[in-house]
Amino acid sequence: MNYIEKLSNILPEDRVTTNQVVLENHSKDESYHQPHLPDVVVFPNSAEEVSAVMKIANEEEIPVVPFGLGTSLEGAAIPYTGGISLDFSQMNKILEIIPEDFLVKVQPGVTRIQLNEELKKHGLFFSVDPGADATLGGMAATNASGTTAVRYGVMRDQVRDLEVVLADGTIMNTGSLAAKSSSGYNLNGLFVGSEGTLGCFTELTLRVYGIPEETVAARASFKTIDEAVQGVVAIRSAGIQIARIELLCEESMRRINAFSETNYLEQPALFMEFHGNQAGLEQDIQFAEEILADFGCEGFQFEKDTQSRNKLWEARHNHAYSFMHSNPGKKAMVTDVCMPISHLTGAINYASERLENLGIVGGIVGHAGDGNYHTILMIDLNNPEEIALGNQFNKDIVEYALARGGSCTGEHGVGVGKMKYQEMEHGNSLEIMKTIKRSLDPKNILNPGKVISI
Template sequence: MNWINELKKRLPEGQVTDNPTVLEHHSKDESYHTPRLPDVVVFPRCREDVVEVVRFAGEREIPVVPFGIGSSLEGHVIPERGGISIDFQEMNQVLEVRPEDFLVRVQPGVTRTQLNKELKKYGLFFPVDPGADATLGGMAATNASGTTSVRYGVTRDQVRDLEVVLADGRVIHTGGASAKSSSGYHLTGLFVGSEGTLGIFTELTLRVYGIPEGILAARATFPSVHNAVQTAVSVLSAGIPVARMELVDARSIRQLNQFSQTDYPEAPTLFFEFHGNPEGLQKDAAFTRELAEAEGSRGFLFETDSKARATLWEARHNLAYAFIHGTPGKKQMATDVCVPLSRLAESVENARRLIDDSSLDGGIVGHIGDGNFHALLMLDPSNPQEVAEADRIHANLVEHALNCGGTCTGEHGVGIGKKKYQAREHGPAYEVMKEIKQLLDPKGILNPGKIV
């Protein structure tokens, strides 16, 4: 294509490539969605490079798709209509750490573990933990969350300011450096979670936190998922500031024991983490234990040493991989509904029943304090019957969640996979979303085919 040579002239040597291996790497994410090659991949080194690419794309109405490390789970980075994949791996600088302001300024290609390594020097940390070592640009684009959001909130809650390149090449800052503001419209919140469809992030200012004085981990097994969920509700009702509270169902514990060489009892389990001062921690954990035992918990174990604690959370984080590695030839479809707490037990039980009644294998894990859980369904994407079965389960879970006032995606985002549920979930508000997309990207060049 002629325009690729044009583009190569517009950016410094080596920043634009149509090498087939590189194109292939940018054709997919970690999901089961069908890959699609971009026409070209660019590696910007600064905001001006991004402006140049977006202006170029706008002139020719070529799609542009931002790419972090490709850990998205709904096909967000797949260039469904070809075009330019913008890979941010060379914009990976932590630009500024401001300990007294609890702020950090980063480029979008910085990953969260890279950031936390840097922050540790200052006694600070960035709390959002989606499991994967995603880039912060990607996490903001999907409004990622994960195990710690019950205490610290989701990515949107951490973003103070975004530098955004708009579809017409304008550059805006959506916020500022102050902890709060009632000035103007809240564009930061609008751009976070917009999945590259409204603008492209070139810089993020994020809130960070002091590393807590003490950390305590624990796990508890329960007679049923229902008891585990009730315990979670009791913990939140009591105002215990739990930092993580994860549900892992019996099937998933079995997979985890196989993969991680742990020997946790194969029963519905809650994994907890508490952050705070040592006296408060002990009290919080003891109170949590009481609440768990009132719900029939047969074992409440503290992981006191940091090694056991690391093992526990590593095991939890590796669960999705445990299923993938344990089921050769299969891919994973992760559902991601989020429901009000009062409907969580029945939602999880419904999911378990649907999996058991199908020919598919799969486990259930949940960020239970938020009402968010994943059914991890193993399937062969080339087997139409398995795909149809997974789709049916997925659709059922979404319909159930929406009937509860919940959402089709708690944290993975819409991408390709959840687009079909948007009209049902948002009703007339979906029209407003489309109008905003049309306003900000009239030519439809920004990650077309996603969300709207």
């Protein structure tokens, strides 16, 4: 009996499939990385079923690649060694909301929008906003962040506990409900960001927040991207409690206007959002406006009503789609480096100059408040020269970041695209990571060929 038949013996027939369309849907993500078919797709609905699948996979030495919604940008969910694609879409229940502790328990297939719709009834919200309506399991797997990380932190900061199924089928927990602990090693920190290479998440306990009394958004336009970046650094240095501060280059503003049917000034811009009470917000906004005026801000436009505010952030989140829509037949290569904020100005100037000389359509956008910025390049995957130019550009800005104490990925994860930079970034500690991987997954069946090679 082969392993697919064994899987069919432990799960209903309709949740173990080799249907070609389903295989193709699980062969790719939203990145430019080449697709690869799994051999079978499995849809578990409990930790016990995931454990049973892992026991068969471990016994037969079959690769297992967890799959959420396929929104990853570095190939983390692509099953390059075939095997089992473990789809968590049927594990999509919000298990418990604990308002008094500002916690929620969810299954990994729950999406962030689904969670926030339910939390709203309790006056709460989940803070991590990567743009895409990704699954929470996938967001934990890549340590996602996004526009609100400058105020609330990244995914790792929100995880209080994980239920994890290990390579041999063991079910374990990584934390507790307590707000802090000095007990033992920090397994939450180890598993969040591991991209399915150490275990499969089957339940997450997450931190949530009270919905702010007041929320005000604003746009600020500048003559140059350099002035905008310096304005970000000045606002952060002043200690203003800003919830979001996003940077967009001139070309990005043009594409956004065309795609989202907005009429924003087509100049380098900051999109900002302030959370708090009315009196405190007025002071923060006035101070921010004064600071930005010192850096050549040419227009400070408030978006106070909900509709205008939502339109602003919808336009920001559709940034990548605005480039894709205007470049049919091409694929988006999205870079992702994170800098110490003191080096952010130099890094974005460097990327801007390189992009201008590249001869490829692209733009710069970033979560500038925490030093994380992205460049989107529209690449013809049938043109080897464009692919080579894009890869060289990515390499150049990563090396620039690493030379200044930055990281090759702020939020997209390593997947396959950033593996080549792991030794450069981590040095001798990479061997410790490999030791951990071998200990937890001695047969190398959990998402093999991702994050680190062993």
